[in-house]
Amino acid sequence: MSLLAHDVPLTWYLLLSAVLFSLGVVGFLIKRNLITVFMSIELMLNAVNLSFVAFAYQWHEVKGQIFVFFVMMVAAAEAAVGLAIIIAVFRVRATLAVDRIDLMKL
Amino acid sequence: MHLTLFFLFAGFCLAGAINLLWQTHPINSALALIVVMTSLAVLYLLLGAEFLAIAQIIVYAGAVMVLFTFVVMLLNAGREEHTLGSRAAARVGFPAVVVLLAILATIILRAQGLVAAHLGVGLTNAKDSSNLVVLSQVLFHELLLPFELTSVLILIAILGAVAIARREGSERTAEK
Numbered sequence: 001m002s003l004l005a006h007d008v009p010l011t012w013y014l015l016l017s018a019v020l021f022s023l024g025v026v027g028f029l030i031k032r033n034l035i036t037v038f039m040s041i042e043l044m045l046n047a048v049n050l051s052f053v054a055f056a057y058q059w060h061e062v063k064g065q066i067f068v069f070f071v072m073m074v075a076a077a078e079a080a081v082g083l084a085i086i087i088a089v090f091r092v093r094a095t096l097a098v099d100r101i102d103l104m105k106l
Numbered sequence: 107m108h109l110t111l112f113f114l115f116a117g118f119c120l121a122g123a124i125n126l127l128w129q130t131h132p133i134n135s136a137l138a139l140i141v142v143m144t145s146l147a148v149l150y151l152l153l154g155a156e157f158l159a160i161a162q163i164i165v166y167a168g169a170v171m172v173l174f175t176f177v178v179m180l181l182n183a184g185r186e187e188h189t190l191g192s193r194a195a196a197r198v199g200f201p202a203v204v205v206l207l208a209i210l211a212t213i214i215l216r217a218q219g220l221v222a223a224h225l226g227v228g229l230t231n232a233k234d235s236s237n238l239v240v241l242s243q244v245l246f247h248e249l250l251l252p253f254e255l256t257s258v259l260i261l262i263a264i265l266g267a268v269a270i271a272r273r274e275g276s277e278r279t280a281e282k
Contacts, residue, residue, distance in 0.1 A: 007108055007109055008108050008109055008112045008152070011214055011215065011218055012112065012116075013149070013153070014214045015211060015214055016116050016119065016120075016149075018207060018210035018211055018214060019120065019123075019207065020119060020120070020123055020142070021210070022203050022206055022207040022210070023120075023123040023124065023126075023127060024123070025199075025203050025206065026127060026199065026200070026203050027126060027127050029195045029196065029199035029203070030127065030195055030196045030199065031127070031135075031186065032186045032187065033132050033183060033186040035132045035136075035174065035177060035178055035181075035183055036126075036132050036135050036186065038174075039126065039132075039135055039136065039139050039174065040126070042139065042166075042170065043123060043126065043139065043142065046142065046143060046146055046166070049146070049162075050146055050149060050150075053149075053150050053153050053155050053158060054153060056153075056155065057153040057154055057155070062237075062240045062241055062244055063244065065155050065157070065158055065237075065241060066241065066244055066245055066249060068155075068158055069157075069158065069161065069241075069245070070252065070256060072158075072161055072162070072165050072166065073165075073256045073259070073260065074256070074259065075165075075166070075170065076165055076169060076170055076260070077259055077260050077262075077263035078263075079170045079173055079174070080173065080263050080264065080267040081263050081266050081267050081270070083173055083174070083177045083267075084266070084267035084268075084270040084271035085270055086177060086181075087177065087180070087181065087270075087271045088270050088271060090181050091273075096181065096183050096186075097186070097187060
């Protein structure tokens with residue numbers, strides 16, 4: 001298996017990860033839909049996961065991959081709870097625009 | 107070969123992420139995010155993380171994104187409207203994000219020597235045996251307690267999601 005014989009530098013993976021993270025931040029700032037804002041958060045999590053895997057590969061350290069595994073599990077739980085909260089908010093406010101959801105009170 | 111695959115799927119990743127920002131309809135953004143996650147799975151495969159690549163497809167591109175598309179369709183989320191807040195956020199946010207990206211890129215490019223110096227340190231048997239064997243050895247021996255706690259966390263998350271999303275007064279109709 002020649003999968004481990006690699007010629008792509010680690011720096012490129014890290015730069016890709018940084019760009020994806022920044023795009024996630026941009027989405028978090030400019031998107032006005034609650035669900036799309038949540039998707040931008042998932043994009044940021046994925047970008048960080050990529051740099052974890054890249055470092056794990058570079059240093060032959062399996063702990064980095066295990067960290068990504070735990071991040072995935074927590075992100076799945078977070079997505080379930082977050083989307084339930086979005087459904088509950090939509091039921092009360094009847095809107096998904098973040099500018100209209102500016103009060104914690106019902 | 108690796109270089110070609112890296113550029114191809116890094117391009118898919120960036121195109122998907124930009125498409126996510128470009129689309130105004132949430133369902134299109136969700137589909138763009140699926141493209142990003144699947145391309146990331148291929149990049150994980152290039153980095154020798156076979157298990158994570160499969161888990162990425164099953165958990166992220168599968169379960170999480172199905173949940174997202176399901177909620178988009180359930181709430182009938184339409185085209186997003188641009189308000190005063192979004193224009194202000196764009197004006198302040200874009201320079202801040204450019205600065206953030208510049209700082210990150212500088213740190214990454216500066217740390218290049220440090221990364222090269224550490225090459226070859228750490229688990230040496232990660233190269234010899236299968237990725238899955240090494241991963242499960244560490245996960246089920248050293249990190250058994252955190253792993254089990256994760257299952258408890260997911261159980262609590264399921265209960266919380268059901269409790270939050272349940273319709274008001276549904277227990278009364280259940281009693282009748």
